[in-house]
Amino acid sequence: MPGRGTHRRPKPNALTRGLIAAGTSGVALALPLVSATSAHAAQPTQVAQVTKAAAATTLDVQLLTYKVVAGDTLSKIAQKNPTSGGWKKLYEANRAVIGANPAVLSPGLTLTVGTKTIKSSTASKASTVTPASAKTYTNNLDGWIKHSLDIMAKAGIPGTYNGIYRNVMRESSGNPRAINNWDSNAAAGIPSKGLLQVIDPTFKAYHVPGTAMDPYDPVANITAACNYAAAKYGSIDNVNGAY
Structure with a gap:
């Protein structure tokens, strides 16, 4: 990774962004219609159960790693892992771990040698959802x-x-x-x-x-x-x- 000089130093202006917190997802509740058949007040409505159909395919990106052993070089590791893109790309992706000299690899280092995308399907099912589900x-x-x-x-x-x-x-x-x-x-x-x-x-x-x-x-x-x-x-x- 190239040297950054002082480019990461903060600006003198004070931070003005507002207070935030991790959000929760709300779910709208369906209320049944109640009609009055006389002059009497309508009966209290009952909150209907809300169901959520979960039938989706999600994509998760997973890092592929390799643990360095004695005698390893970036070229050897790149050959063992074709998705790494060659030793130069392998070095750029792991410079923070390897250090300034790509020719020196310490046994035990864990290097990222690529990624893979995993599909996971969730079967459809009805479930009760609460408004405050996190x-x-x-x-x-x-x-x-x-x-x-x-x-x-x-x-x-x-x-x-x-x-x-x-x-x-x-x-x-x-x-x-x-x-x-x-x-x-x-x-x-x-x-x-x-x-x-x-x-x-x-x-x-x-x-x-x-x-x-x-x-x-x-x-x-x-x-x-x-x-x-x-x-x-x-x-x-x-x-x-x-x-």
Whole structure:
């Protein structure tokens, strides 16, 4: 990953985005019509049960990883994993883990060598839905991005799944514990951290209330980075390199 200089330092303007929290999805209740047949008051209406048909095919993006063993080189690993795109792309996708020298691979390193999309079908069934049913997210990159997008939507922060995913893969290969220890920010004592490689001052300035105050927290990191990208570039979708 190329050095970023001071490009991640926050702007002097104070953050003005409103307080947000992860949203819940409401469901409208159908009320039966009751007609009065006399001058007497109508009987209290009964709330009808709401059913939800869940018959959908969902797509989950799963990271393919490889654990380095003694004697491995990027070329050998790329040959074993054709979807990696060759050793150069493999290095770019894992630079945050490998470091500045692509010729040196430490045994035990876990590298991202590609992705695969998994289809999962849910059989149709009727279920009672309560108005306050909470939305849940998977504890992986797909779930972190979707959770962040829901928070961003409530805060008016622009961005799409593809824009976030593309930048995450370039910056950290999907590793929420990634840290840059070699560029100018690291030399200044404020290394870039997390999925979208944000330095601490930028994270604090663009942190979105309602998310964790931890730059390594996946959802907090994505949301703060997208908030920063929106302020500087209009959207994370407009970011195609070091930012």
